Amino acid sequence: MPDNPFRSLPKVSDMLDLPAVVEARTRHPHAAVADAVRTEIDHLRSLIQSGQSLDGHADPAALTSRILARLEASAAPQLRPVLNATGIVLHTNLGRSPLHESAATAAYQAARGYLNLEMSLDTGKRSSRQNPIRDGVRRITGAEAATAVNNCAAATVIVLRALAAGKEVVVSRGQLIEIGGSFRIPDIMAVSGATLREVGTTNITRIADYERAIGPNTGLLMRVHTSNYRVRGFTEAAGIDELVELGKKHGIPVVDDAGSGAAVDLTPFGLPGEPVVSEGIRAGADVVLFSGDKLLGGPQAGIIAGKKLLIERIEKDPLMRAFRLDKMTLAALEATLLLYRDPAKAVREVPTLRMLTTPLVELRERCEGFAGRLRALPLLSVQVLDDVAYVGGGSLPDVAVPTVVIAVTLKNLSEEAFAAKLRTGSPAVVARVNDGRVLFDLRCVFAEQEDELFAAIGAALGEPAA
Numbered sequence: 001m002p003d004n005p006f007r008s009l010p011k012v013s014d015m016l017d018l019p020a021v022v023e024a025r026t027r028h029p030h031a032a033v034a035d036a037v038r039t040e041i042d043h044l045r046s047l048i049q050s051g052q053s054l055d056g057h058a059d060p061a062a063l064t065s066r067i068l069a070r071l072e073a074s075a076a077p078q079l080r081p082v083l084n085a086t087g088i089v090l091h092t093n094l095g096r097s098p099l100h101e102s103a104a105t106a107a108y109q110a111a112r113g114y115l116n117l118e119m120s121l122d123t124g125k126r127s128s129r130q131n132p133i134r135d136g137v138r139r140i141t142g143a144e145a146a147t148a149v150n151n152c153a154a155a156t157v158i159v160l161r162a163l164a165a166g167k168e169v170v171v172s173r174g175q176l177i178e179i180g181g182s183f184r185i186p187d188i189m190a191v192s193g194a195t196l197r198e199v200g201t202t203n204i205t206r207i208a209d210y211e212r213a214i215g216p217n218t219g220l221l222m223r224v225h226t227s228n229y230r231v232r233g234f235t236e237a238a239g240i241d242e243l244v245e246l247g248k249k250h251g252i253p254v255v256d257d258a259g260s261g262a263a264v265d266l267t268p269f270g271l272p273g274e275p276v277v278s279e280g281i282r283a284g285a286d287v288v289l290f291s292g293d294k295l296l297g298g299p300q301a302g303i304i305a306g307k308k309l310l311i312e313r314i315e316k317d318p319l320m321r322a323f324r325l326d327k328m329t330l331a332a333l334e335a336t337l338l339l340y341r342d343p344a345k346a347v348r349e350v351p352t353l354r355m356l357t358t359p360l361v362e363l364r365e366r367c368e369g370f371a372g373r374l375r376a377l378p379l380l381s382v383q384v385l386d387d388v389a390y391v392g393g394g395s396l397p398d399v400a401v402p403t404v405v406i407a408v409t410l411k412n413l414s415e416e417a418f419a420a421k422l423r424t425g426s427p428a429v430v431a432r433v434n435d436g437r438v439l440f441d442l443r444c445v446f447a448e449q450e451d452e453l454f455a456a457i458g459a460a461l462g463e464p465a466a
């Protein structure tokens with residue numbers, strides 16, 4: 001090593017003149033190439049700083065291959081398709097609901113051209129961008145009127161602000177939830193300008209507790225669905241019908257934050273405990289809120305359904321402009337809602353519902369078939385096992401959905417290393433790691449993706465893609 005090891009660092013100009021780098025400059029902008037070269041030199045410098053020698057790192061072949069890899073990575077989008085082998089249908093980190101083909105197509109067409117977003121083609125006059133989704137939301141909720149914003153968190157803020165700013169909102173202590181990503185009911189309340197009036201206790205809140213809290217400044221009674229946790233044991237919560245009756249008696253509107261928002265009853269499929277969005281409206285709630293991309297299976301949105309006068313007040317709130325949906329989301333949401341014209345068809349076709357309701361026998365059959373293919377690969381042992389999965393996305397927190405998984409153990413690779421190779425491969429695969437094994441649940445892997453999954457596993461094992 002020379003006296004000053006930093007002298008051995010290659011120079012930017014020399015690296016730019018390496019033949020492969022010169023060639024790369026025909027395909028990548030100069031700034032990107034220079035950036036990749038500089039990043040590479042920084043990397044070498046940090047190796048020296050940590051006391052390592054550059055042996056091997058600084059030879060031209062190794063340098064160029066790393067520079068080219070950096071360039072390719074910088075040219076590729078960071079958002080990439082993922083094969084979801086976790087079995088978690090509403091995986092927030094993987095984008096929650098995948099859209100139905102018709103919804104994805106609607107978003108694509110809206111994206112790449114013009115559309116009648118705020119124009120009535122009959123009259124040529126300006127119209128509301130909410131119009132196309134109103135009918136569909138009315139159909140699934142039974143509500144008089146409807147609108148939608150960017151997500152259910154935004155829906156909560158705008159509803160509280162439009163209907164209760166400067167007033168008190170009565171909520172049970174058992175429902176002061178945090179949804180994740182710092183969505184806490186008390187904080188949302190503060191942001192909206194309404195004052196939280198907590199009543200009852202964590203496990204017991206009776207209707208009398210709400211009634212005692214009602215005063216001249218009460219603006220709303222609110223029920224929040226405890227989507228992502230359950231209070232068990234000695235518990236009691238006032239029902240939405242009781243809240244509605246109390247609200248009527250005192251002339252106070254009732255808001256139901258239903259959260260996950262199932263449009264069809266999933267109980268027959270062994271998925272109990274999620275409110276069906278029409279129930280709140282049927283019980284007489286004035287406003288019901290729910291997410292577009294949880295159990296509805298549509299794009300990210302916060303849907304607000306309820307009494308016409310209240311929806312009008314919400315739409316007049318200045319935040320409506322800030323929270324409004326973009327054209328792609330509106331198009332996808334309208335298309336998703338259209339699928340619910342036939343609820344039985346929606347269960348079969350909306351990907352989220354189809355995956356949640358896949359019969360166990362069908363999953364087992366697919367797993368057995370796929371396991372058979374994997375067994376032909378060397379250096380791994382493959383088993384098909386019964387397991388449980390969760391719905392995710394803050395829905396059905398205590399419902400362990402029976403499922404079937406393919407458990408893979410590797411002879412020469414740790415399960416963590418295998419999972420990392422799968423994640424960073426192309427396509428990326430996210431599986432579960434448990435107890436020394438990598439578990440593949442095919443529930444959220446579409447049938448037409450099985451070949452891709454097989455090839456990705458082969459690639460992660462260092463096998464040529466089959």
Ligand SMILES: *Cc1c(COP(=O)(O)O)cnc(C)c1O
Binds near residue numbers: 179260291393
């Ligand atoms: C998920 C959820 C929210 C937040 O919905 P986003 O669409 O994720 O913003 C709000 N309230 C309840 C009860 C929820 O379950």
